[in-house]
Amino acid sequence: MRPRTFLYFFISILTSALILASCTLSHDKIEQTRKQSYIDTNLFFSISYPEAWASSLVPIDQAHYHSYADNSVVWNVQKDFHSDGRLMLAVISIPENGFIPAAEMMQVVLTDLYPNFTISSIETSNLSDGPAIMSHGYTPRQTFRTWLVTGAERHYLIICASSSEKFSRYLRIFEEIAQSFQILR
Numbered sequence: 001m002r003p004r005t006f007l008y009f010f011i012s013i014l015t016s017a018l019i020l021a022s023c024t025l026s027h028d029k030i031e032q033t034r035k036q037s038y039i040d041t042n043l044f045f046s047i048s049y050p051e052a053w054a055s056s057l058v059p060i061d062q063a064h065y066h067s068y069a070d071n072s073v074v075w076n077v078q079k080d081f082h083s084d085g086r087l088m089l090a091v092i093s094i095p096e097n098g099f100i101p102a103a104e105m106m107q108v109v110l111t112d113l114y115p116n117f118t119i120s121s122i123e124t125s126n127l128s129d130g131p132a133i134m135s136h137g138y139t140p141r142q143t144f145r146t147w148l149v150t151g152a153e154r155h156y157l158i159i160c161a162s163s164s165e166k167f168s169r170y171l172r173i174f175e176e177i178a179q180s181f182q183i184l185r
Contacts, residue, residue: 035180040073043093045156048180050173053077068092068109087170088142089177090159102155103133106148109157114139128179143167145174151183 034051071094077087092109100108103122110117116139125134125147132147144161158181160174 038073039184043071043073043091044184045091045093046182046184047091047158047177049089049177068113088159088161092157092159094155094157096153096155102148102150105155106133106135106146106157110137110144110146116140117144127181129182132178138164145171147178147181149181149183156181156183
């Protein structure tokens with residue numbers, strides 16, 4: 001092999017190895033995201049979110065949540081974090097009434113809270129705490145991923161939303177948040 005050909009071959013092998021190593025390191029870094037847990041002893045649930053969000057999460061005005069205000073916990077990730085101010089996490093606890101099917105109840109609550117809300121898909125999902133109904137939806141400014149988890153006495157609606165332009169960036173995090181959800185009784 002000529003020296004020049006050998007040099008090109010060596011550089012291409014080295015470049016490939018560096019690219020593969022950087023992909024592996026990025027994947028490991030994603031998998032090792034530290035979590036912070038929130039435990040609500042009044043609504044009987046726990047949920048975890050990225051630790052980096054802890055200083056940026058702020059409770060939002062529950063007035064928007066009218067009849068759900070006493071049974072909900074809602075946060076926005078502040079604008080100075082990675083978001084444009086439209087990154088939101090909410091858990092709403094809904095008493096079981098036995099009359100409205102779960103998927104229909106989820107749609108009623110979401111359109112109550114967000115009048116321009118449109119559900120684009122509903123499917124079943126398995127979370128670590130059991131089966132859930134998952135929906136994907138949107139308003140003119142935000143995209144949502146929601147899960148409805150059924151407990152013995154209550155349903156829990158987990159709502160994760162971000163600006164439509166950045167939704168795909170947060171989807172994996174939203175799914176991890178939903179997987180962390182636990183009913184405490």
